[in-house]
Amino acid sequence: MEKWKQFTEEKKKQYFVSTQGRVKSIDKATGEESLRKPSSNKSGRKMITVNETGKRYYVYRLVAEAFIPNPENKPTVNHIRGLDAGDGVDNLEWMTYAEQDEHARQTGLKTPGNTSAIVLDSNGIVIASHDTMTEAFTSYDGRNVYYNKDTQIIGNVVVMKQSYYDKLSEDERFNICFECFQRMMEFAYVVNGQLAGDGGKASEMVNCSRSTVIRHTENKWDVNIKGHTVSRLKNRIGVFNDDTKQEDKIYEKSCHY
Structure with a gap:
């Protein structure tokens, strides 16, 4: 019998994973259930994305943490019969890295090279x-x-x-x-509370040039660029002089390339 357990809860929905490796969401307001279709990374591991936050989870990890006891606190999850056999509890087990490595060698998933x-x-x-x-x-x-x-x-x-x-x-x-x-x-930015990996990504989010983002955020707590609140993450955690820790003037003018 398929069993379900909740693994996270967002403002509008609750998310559940099953013993068969399926994921569903339940709308808090209506109670409507929806099966979620996972995506796969390049290695073939299935992932599910929570739409409200954009956070991604590996399905096999969710299943193991929800349904498979781990009394020895082993750090990694092994697919017993390989990825193609799915993310159900019957195909998963907790392992140490050494055990995982040995299993990969025995099954031909890993070669000495x-x-x-x-x-x-x-x-x-x-x-x-x-x-x-x-x-x-x-x-x-x-x-x-x-x-x-x-x-x-x-x-x-x-x-x-x-x-x-x-x-x-x-x-x-x-x-x-x-x-x-x-x-x-050194490279990360925050735009409207969302993490941007670098200046290029931040510039895409505010529809502005990378050089403008870099120039306006230097040694500033945060700035307003075209209606977006932008800051360098290192500045927000205090990695600069105290006398520069102040909001810059608002940059609402068009950005030039």
């Missing part, structure tokens, strides 16, 4: 793993920033070769992720 990857957040916490670095690079959106030969920043996550990750201490991992986070802040 492949380099597995670990994905971390800005606190150095592992949030995902991938069979190859290429798979990891194509699974996330955002600006790609080089850190070192074993580590790159993609959007707001850090992608690291697993062999490199395994050699680092917990403190070393945290320090690297902290430095990566600082680099993320």
